[in-house]
Amino acid sequence: MNLYRTFSPKRRNSFQFLANQAQQTALSLKLEKQNWIDEIFNRPTPIPPYFASRFGPPGYRRNVFYASERKQTTFFECSFGFLTRASLIELSINAVCYEIRFQGSRPLDVRGAPNLSEILDINPKNYGAAHAWLSSLSPQPKSIAYPSVREPNGSGINYAIFEKSAIDATSAPTEELIITPRASGLVDIESLISGKLPSIHPIY
Numbered sequence: 001m002n003l004y005r006t007f008s009p010k011r012r013n014s015f016q017f018l019a020n021q022a023q024q025t026a027l028s029l030k031l032e033k034q035n036w037i038d039e040i041f042n043r044p045t046p047i048p049p050y051f052a053s054r055f056g057p058p059g060y061r062r063n064v065f066y067a068s069e070r071k072q073t074t075f076f077e078c079s080f081g082f083l084t085r086a087s088l089i090e091l092s093i094n095a096v097c098y099e100i101r102f103q104g105s106r107p108l109d110v111r112g113a114p115n116l117s118e119i120l121d122i123n124p125k126n127y128g129a130a131h132a133w134l135s136s137l138s139p140q141p142k143s144i145a146y147p148s149v150r151e152p153n154g155s156g157i158n159y160a161i162f163e164k165s166a167i168d169a170t171s172a173p174t175e176e177l178i179i180t181p182r183a184s185g186l187v188d189i190e191s192l193i194s195g196k197l198p199s200i201h202p203i204y
Contacts, residue, residue, distance in 0.1 A: 002170070003067035003159055006078040006097040006177065009036060033098050033169035040065050041164040054124075055144055055160040057131035062140070065161045071097055071175075073148050073156025079179060079187040080150040080202040084124070089183050097175040104166025107143035107159060122149045122203055142166065150202040 043051060046059045056064040068074040074097060082088045110133075113119055118129035134140075142163050148156035161167060176192040185204075189197040 001069075001102045002099050002172075003069060003102050004071045004074045004097055004099055005036075005065075005067045006071075006074040006095055007036075008078075008093055008095045008179075030169045030171045033100065033174070036098070037065065037100065037164065037167055037169060052127070054127050054130045055134055055146075057127070057134065060134075062162045065164075065167060067100060067102070067159050067161065068148065069157045069159070073151050073158065075179075075187075075189060075197075076148060076151040076156065076200055076202045077158065079181060079189070079200060080204050082179060082181040083185065083187065083202060083204055089181050092178050092180045095177040095179050097177060099170050099172040099174075101168040101170050102143075102159065102161065102166060103168055104143050104161065104163060107145040107161075108137075108141040110144055110146040120146065120149050150204065152201070152203060 041063050043063050045061050045063060047056050047061075047063065049058045052058045053064060053066070056062075066077070068077060078095060082093060110116065110119060113133055115129055115133065119133050121127070121129060134144075140162070142161075143166060144160040146158055146160070147154040148158050173193075178190045178192070180188040182188065186199045186201050188199050191197055
């Protein structure tokens with residue numbers, strides 16, 4: 001299964017050491033994506049408070065990689081993060097959407113949890129229920145599937161993946177984006193491949 005992740009990256013070197021340009025480009029893309037994956041799984045554990053997330057509580061001893069089944073969903077997830085930072089409002093931000101291959105076992109579906117609404121609280125300051133639910137599980141899950149709370153109607157599905165071995169970088173082209181969060185709560189997105197995309201309004 002292929003998943004997508006959108007974020008604002010720090011560019012690395014271009015790995016220009018192959019004679020064949022097509023091969024060089026494909027390998028560059030794959031190595032760059034692998035670097036982005038490694039950066040997350042190489043973060044220090046236990047998870048410090050500034051890296052805490054819905055399924056990555058402070059003190060947790062496993063890092064978590066988030067991705068979405070659809071590109072559109074990952075646009076909502078990434079844009080939400082920009083909207084919550086006042087310093088980024090009305091700024092044009094360079095971002096990329098890239099594809100990864102998920103090859104892990106079937107994820108635990110959070111929709112079977114009895115306190116689902118609390119686990120999926122839209123307030124990022126209220127992740128306590130999600131943290132408590134995760135801590136109560138035995139054995140601990142290798143991955144979790146859950147509905148996006150940033151995309152209207154919860155139509156998109158996200159994955160929280162705890163095992164680096166379950167993810168493989170692909171050589172599929174990355175999509176370069178310019179994302180502009182607006183004071184109105186709308187977010188403008190322009191793709192350098194397909195041009196201006198419809199504005200979105202993440203839930204936050």
